[in-house]
Amino acid sequence: IPEGAAAKVQASRLAQGPANTFESAESFAEVTPSAFAASKFDVIIVGGGTAGMVLANRLSASRNPALKVGVVDAGTFNPNGDPLIDVPIYNSGSIILNNSTTSTLGNPAYDWMLQSVPQPALNGRVLNYPRGKVLGGSTAIHAMVWQRGEKEEYDAWGNTFGNGAGWTWSGLLPYFRKSETWTPPRTGDDALLEGTTPSQIPPAADHGSNGPIHSSYNTFETALDAASILATTSLGHPLNDNPDDGTSTFMPRSGMTRSVDPNTGKRSYAASAYYTSSVQARNNLNVVLNSVATKIIWDPKSKTPKAIGVEFVNNGQTYTVAASKQVILSAGSLKTPQILELSGIGDARRLQQLNIPVVIDMPQVGENMIDHPTTAAGYQVKDGTFTLDILTNNQTFLDEQQALYDATGTGAFSYTAQVTGSFPLKSISSPAAYAAMRSALDSALQGTTLTPMQQKQYDLLKSWADGGKIGWVMPVMLPRGGLTSLPEAGKSYITVAFYQLHEFSRGSVHINSADPLASPLIDPKYMSMQFDLDAQTLGGHFLRTWVTGSPLSDLVVGPTVPDASVVTDADWQNYIRASLVTTHHPIGTTAMASKNLGGVVDPRLNVYGTKNLKVVDAGIIPMTVGAPIQATVYAVAEKAADLILQDLS
Ligand SMILES: Cc1cc2nc3c(=O)[nH]c(=O)nc-3n(C[C@H](O)[C@H](O)[C@H](O)COP(=O)(O)OP(=O)(O)OC[C@H]3O[C@@H](n4cnc5c(N)ncnc54)[C@H](O)[C@@H]3O)c2cc1C
Secondary structure, eight states, rough: OOOOOOHHHHHHHHHHHHOOOOSSTOOOOOOOOOHHHSEEEEEEEEEOHHHHHHHHHHHOOOOOOOOOEEEOOBBBTTTTTOOOOGGGGTTTOOOOTTTTOOOOOTTTTTTTOOOOBBBGTTTTTTOOOOOBBBBBBGTTSSBBBOOOOOOHHHHHHHHTOOOTGGGGGHHHHHHHHEEEEEEEOOBBBSOOOOOOOOGSSSOGGOOOOOOOOBBOOOOOOOHHHHHHHHHHHHTTTOSSSSSSSSSOOOEEEOOOOSEEEEETTTEOOOOHHSSSSSHTTOOTTTEOOOOOEEEEEEEEEOOOOOOOOEEEEEEEEEEEEEEEEEEEEEETTHHHHHHHHTTEEEEEEHHHHHHOOOSSOOTTOOOOOBHHHHHHHHEETTOOOOOTTHHHHHHHHHHHHHHHHHHHHGGGGOOOOOOOOOGGGGGGGGHHHHHHHHHHHHHTTTTOOHHHHHHHHHHHHHHEEEEEEEEEEEEEEEEESSSSOOTTTEEEEEEEEEEEEEOOBEEEOOOOOSSSTSOOEEEETTTTTTHHHHHHHHHHHHHHHHHTTTGGTTEEEOOOOOOOOOOSSHHHHHHHHHHHEEEEEBBBBBBBOOGGGGGBOOOBBBBOOOSSSEOSSSSGSSOSSSOSSHHHHHHHHHHHHHHHHHHHH
């Protein structure tokens, strides 16, 4: 067990004993689908995920106007907590529980188990697309990295896509703060980078102090954490003392923030944070579980489409529930377009082919899908290097760590990936390589017909790439093996991966069947633009360089997968085509943008052409940000709650 900081924190937590994430489990009473359907709600929220639970909390808290709120979610909820959700190691750092019965990913009790269509640029491979199918949505199964993007990326939402000043960095900042309670990182001898001074950690004023989600820092380190951060400095890159002030590039000196409650060591997520026992006890809020919303019910008397309720299926039985004021879709960027299309809002030709009555012909529904694709590389490190592989190699250590976590919420079981930060393309490429890929991009775009939205997006992307300031490639270090190859017993590994933050490829998600229980066709169109493959290739080269940085280089033995024969651009491109996966951050499929650019929702989140239908989830993000997106989705939902309350009052 490492000495120093982590051990001290562990000792003090041990003295305090663990706190419970949930205030009390006693007030949660599950509503039956028939009782839910018989209720009279002002507002129905479809999807009790990240955005949905923020809305459920804030709207039901309001007394002006006082609202009765109903939430329909397809998943389950255990108010007593669930180790697979709560304990961080079972997710991002886990190797011990890396199979379908002991992990949330790939487990139908937690995961929608969606898949992409075959990807032509990835050798025809079908990719897994996990999404949370449980109250709290994807925040119940995700990797807990908590980060904001760059100021310019949010400013584009307001200024370039016609959404106004409220949807810029400064318009969103109060809502980033509102969602979080931030605990600062350690300083001095206890810090991740020993000797970090108080002036080198983020000022508390940049963060929230009273919000539902706990954001904090790891207190447990392996031998690879600080070494991997320092390796980037030995290669000439700066460190970032405050990655959440609108300048998010390069490795954070204190490690990346994560959504973990430092008082308990448990995941802090949309259900545990926004649906506490006191919220569960509100008699104006009902959540119906295990219920798949299948379509919106429209008022037959209204000329402008007006939502008066939602149809849902529970245990094979169909119900309808009425909403007198507002229906909000928060089913996520891959499922909200499906519900819109099933309800008659989408491309008229597609809907007619499936015999779905057209309510609004809106071909842009489900288009503009943008994601963050990932490539990973594994290396063996010297025997005896302290990595998380010890949890599989040493039963005594595993048992000790389990006991420590049970007693204090600290130790290896509280670990989440903390070495990650974004790098501008120009910072990892030679001027000649960058110039070549940029001119190839210009040639490829010549004569291509772009939608008005794409034109704006591509102009921005080119200027951001050329400017050399906006992060494009996000390396991440996992101090263990098992991600690219089967680890050998007794050996230790490092996995270095990266995801691309700004693709030019544009994908889509659409229904292919009128059956509401069928999965939609998800087509990220990964690497369909050569520039994306070129940028991904630069990322691959960066991984190779990263492990040569001191002091990490002293620990690394050599590559496992891809092996040492992968060297040239062509080698990397073959490897990328064979191994690329999603980082699980799809956005943009119901974009918030002006109508003439092809937006689906307006700046108040209303679906264009409808009276009282809103979308609030990751799908409304018009162009992605250079960070994992949960903090952004929480901020969007917090802002949306204010807008909805204004609209309804
Ligand atoms: C494996 C994984 C790892 C990730 N890692 C990170 C990370 O480390 N950091 C980060 O910032 N982001 C991460 N993300 C991304 C982030 O979690 C999501 O982008 C974000 O939570 C999406 O929020 P949402 O509200 O749009 O959708 P969700 O949170 O997915 O919520 C959608 C909800 O709608 C429900 N639903 C869907 N369809 C229906 C229907 N028809 N009827 C009823 N209910 C329905 C679902 O059950 C779910 O509860 C990760 C995501 C995944 C899946």
